[in-house]
Amino acid sequence: MAQIIIWIANTIIIIGLLFMALGVFGIYQFNDYFSRILVSAKVDTVGFITIMLGLILKHGFDFFSGKLLLVLALYVITNPIATHAITRSAHISGYRIKKER
Template identity: 65%
Template sequence: MINLLGNIIISIGIVFICFGVFGIFRFNDFYSRILIASKVDTVGFITIMTGVILKQGFSFFSLKVLLILIVMIITNPLATHSIARSAYFSGYRVKKGE
């Protein structure tokens, strides 16, 4: 039963990432795209890794995956913020009227 639940959660993560890729192509603005990419990457990764932890059971492997998950939760928003901030400070602005 837990194996099935893990498969369902992994599938939800994959579907979420697919919708996110569609959202990235839908937006024209750099800042909108980077926002969508950051959210999709973080939430999709969280759901997929949660499914992997459930499928493998609670063991040393799950602890390692959980530590990777925590590092990803901390570093991904920071990296996205630094990319958007460097684009802003380098003079990249949103074009009006598009």
């Protein structure tokens, strides 16, 4: 049974890594800054959540998993706030989207 849980946890971690790697290539599909930062924030958040959940499952439910859950909760709260602050400062400073012909 323990081997199956480790296999599932490794699969979840690999899915998170693949999601982040493919997301990096997906960022280049967008032309403007605001679309790119939106995609990068989503890819970063979902990939990090998936990797952390895989690590929690792989390690088992103990004190270490509690620490990982705390880090995960703080990350889920602070990452969208930081992305919003960066995007808002770009908008306030007058950064505009260049229209391509």
